[in-house]
Amino acid sequence: xxxxxxxxxxxxxxxxxxxxxxxxxxxxxxxxxxxxxxxxxxxxxxxxxxxxxxxxxxxxxxxxxxxxxxxxxxxxxxxxxxxxxxxxxxxxxxxxxxxxxxxxxxxxxxxxxxxxxxxxxxxxxxxxxxxxxxxxxxxxxxxxxxxxxxxxxxxxxxxxxxxxxxxxxxxxxxxxxxxxxxxxxxxxxxxxxxxxxxxxxxxxxxxxxxxxxxxxxxxxxxxxxxxxxxxxxxxxxxxxxxxxxxxxxxxxxxxxxxxxxxxxxxxxxxxxxxxxxxxxxxxxxxxxxxxxxxxxxxxxxxxxxxxxxxxxxxxxxxxxxxxxxxxxxxxxxxxxxxxxxxxxxxxxxxxxxxxxxxxxxxxxxxxxxxxxxxxxx
Amino acid sequence: xxxxxxxxxxxxxxxxxxxxxxxxxxxxxxxxxxxxxxxxxxxxxxxxxxxxxxxxxxxxxxxxxxxxxxxxxxxxxxxxxxxxxxxxxxxxxxxxxxxxxxxxxxxxxxxxxxxxxxxxxxxxxxxxxxxxxxxxxxxxxxxxxxxxxxxxxxxxxxxxxxxxxxxxxxxxxxxxxxxxxxxxxxxxxxxxxxxxxxxxxxxxxxxxxxxxxxxxxxxxxxxxxxxxxxxxxxxxxxxxxxxxxxxxxxxxxx
Numbered sequence: 001x002x003x004x005x006x007x008x009x010x011x012x013x014x015x016x017x018x019x020x021x022x023x024x025x026x027x028x029x030x031x032x033x034x035x036x037x038x039x040x041x042x043x044x045x046x047x048x049x050x051x052x053x054x055x056x057x058x059x060x061x062x063x064x065x066x067x068x069x070x071x072x073x074x075x076x077x078x079x080x081x082x083x084x085x086x087x088x089x090x091x092x093x094x095x096x097x098x099x100x101x102x103x104x105x106x107x108x109x110x111x112x113x114x115x116x117x118x119x120x121x122x123x124x125x126x127x128x129x130x131x132x133x134x135x136x137x138x139x140x141x142x143x144x145x146x147x148x149x150x151x152x153x154x155x156x157x158x159x160x161x162x163x164x165x166x167x168x169x170x171x172x173x174x175x176x177x178x179x180x181x182x183x184x185x186x187x188x189x190x191x192x193x194x195x196x197x198x199x200x201x202x203x204x205x206x207x208x209x210x211x212x213x214x215x216x217x218x219x220x221x222x223x224x225x226x227x228x229x230x231x232x233x234x235x236x237x238x239x240x241x242x243x244x245x246x247x248x249x250x251x252x253x254x255x256x257x258x259x260x261x262x263x264x265x266x267x268x269x270x271x272x273x274x275x276x277x278x279x280x281x282x283x284x285x286x287x288x289x290x291x292x293x294x295x296x297x298x299x300x301x302x303x304x305x306x307x308x309x310x311x312x313x314x315x316x317x318x319x320x321x322x323x324x325x326x327x328x329x330x331x332x333x334x335x336x337x338x339x340x341x342x343x344x345x346x347x348x349x350x351x352x353x354x355x356x357x358x359x360x361x362x363x364x365x366x367x368x369x370x371x372x373x374x375x376x377x
Numbered sequence: 378x379x380x381x382x383x384x385x386x387x388x389x390x391x392x393x394x395x396x397x398x399x400x401x402x403x404x405x406x407x408x409x410x411x412x413x414x415x416x417x418x419x420x421x422x423x424x425x426x427x428x429x430x431x432x433x434x435x436x437x438x439x440x441x442x443x444x445x446x447x448x449x450x451x452x453x454x455x456x457x458x459x460x461x462x463x464x465x466x467x468x469x470x471x472x473x474x475x476x477x478x479x480x481x482x483x484x485x486x487x488x489x490x491x492x493x494x495x496x497x498x499x500x501x502x503x504x505x506x507x508x509x510x511x512x513x514x515x516x517x518x519x520x521x522x523x524x525x526x527x528x529x530x531x532x533x534x535x536x537x538x539x540x541x542x543x544x545x546x547x548x549x550x551x552x553x554x555x556x557x558x559x560x561x562x563x564x565x566x567x568x569x570x571x572x573x574x575x576x577x578x579x580x581x582x583x584x585x586x587x588x589x590x591x592x593x594x595x596x597x598x599x600x601x602x603x604x605x606x607x608x609x610x611x612x613x614x615x616x617x618x619x620x621x622x623x624x625x626x627x628x629x630x631x
Binding site: 026027028030031032034059060061064065068088091092094095096099100101102103340341342343344345 | 498499
């Protein structure tokens with residue numbers, strides 16, 4: 001027998017089943033010893049004698065294996081004795097015996113139709129509850145906003161400026177880069193299609209209309225939902241976990257006023273500005289591509305731009321920005337307040353915030369499209 | 378120098394710090410096998426830092442730390458040691474996405490080849506050993522009280538049958554009854570499992586009832602070490618203040 005192994009030997013002596021154990025009965029060997037001892041045929045009602053004189057090391061896992069076997073055989077009618085251990089081993093076996101309490105093993109969740117139906121039901125209920133709670137939160141924020149409008153001095157200006165820098169200024173590079181690239185892509189894709197009709201010049205219409213009316217603001221809103229909506233949830237959620245929100249309330253501070261309004265207003269103010277930048281960069285990207293790839297000089301591009309779009313196309317895009325900003329900030333803050341207890345909850349809520357914010361932004365955008373179509377802009 | 382087997386932990390000339398702040402300078406400490414050592418010191422004297430340094434969460438700037446004869450400077454030795462010590466952090470530090478028994482099974486799965494049935498059995502055994510009700514097994518940490526989280530954290534620390542148990546303020550935040558029960562539990566586990574316990578604490582009752590020796594950290598090093606009666610006879614002003622202050626006297630009387 002190798003020195004660092006645990007072993008057991010089964011012998012028959014005068015009608016007594018003798019189990020001789022030796023070596024290391026520890027966690028490292030427990031899996032194997034457990035399997036081996038389960039192979040031993042149950043002794044029935046014969047007496048059983050465990051001899052653990054040669055056990056060099058016994059830990060809880062080893063002691064449990066011995067004890068459980070003895071317990072099960074005893075329950076089946078055998079007379080079991082464990083002998084030969086030193087004082088420590090006896091004490092450990094005694095500790096294990098004293099702490100053997102019935103427990104429920106982990107039951108894996110069942111499969112089947114009922115479980116699927118239950119999941120669907122739970123999800124629907126969850127959505128309904130969340131919607132109601134979100135509308136409640138919306139009302140709370142609006143009423144706090146109106147109260148603050150009556151007492152403008154209650155507005156946290158420092159916090160507002162800080163968040164404007166965070167969500168607005170610091171997002172400039174990424175928003176500018178993404179919209180520039182989208183302008184480039186649109187112009188390239190458009191030109192290859194329009195060239196077949198000899199209508200390259202319409203690339204200007206394509207880029208201008210799609211960037212100004214839709215893509216500029218939509219992409220900006222999606223980037224900001226991922227960047228700032230998630231940050232709002234994580235910040236407020238972490239504060240919730242550390243009971244900072246509770247502390248605020250006991251100090252007579254209104255969490256909506258202190259945490260939500262500055263974030264909301266910062267986003268409502270800066271998102272239109274970001275959208276404006278996105279429009280400019282998108283047109284720039286489209287214009288440069290048109291010049292380089294199609295040979296449309298900048299002067300012709302600008303001239304064509306004037307006839308292709310009216311000022312309304314620009315305003316249609318910009319007008320959507322405050323609404324999108326409102327949705328993103330609302331969802332971000334709301335999900336932050338929904339965090340309970342653990343770090344995992346912060347992660348879940350952050351994911352939800354981003355998904356819901358992007359979803360709502362696109363739904364709102366669809367409504368805007370229909371609306372503008374109907375009123376004919 | 379050959380490692381002395383009677384010593385569970387041997388620290389020589391330890392120096393730690395953050396930035397330009399020095400926490401320990403020239404700290405020497407021996408922890409004997411099988412003893413319960415209580416570490417005390419004023420707030421900011423680096424008790425928790427010492428614990429974190431010994432278990433390898435914080436790199437010392439100078440000095441040597443040997444745990445069970447292994448030098449902590451060697452990364453390979455630290456890995457070998459990680460299965461031989463258990464750490465209970467202040468609030469249990471349970472993984473919040475796992476239930477109590479899954480928490481206990483994390484080290485078991487990592488360091489053994491036990492099957493699911495044995496894992497369940499061993500986890501239930503550890504839960505019972507730390508005095509938690511069996512139905513706590515399937516609860517998440519957020520559903521437990523502070524005292525229960527500590528017990529669950531202790532169960533996880535004991536999962537691998539460690540030789541050394543590190544406790545960071547085990548009774549802080551517990552009510553006196555819960556704290557006394559936790560003290561008894563540690564003593565009892567110490568007796569039945571043959572543990573060496575390194576305990577950072579502020580609890581004079583714990584020091585008094587379960588610690589074999591007390592180490593006092595002050596002025597960046599070990600000011601004194603010895604059993605309670607040595608502490609009580611000490612002339613050092615901080616130690617006098619600590620053990621002879623109103624709270625110290627109350628703990629002694631009780």
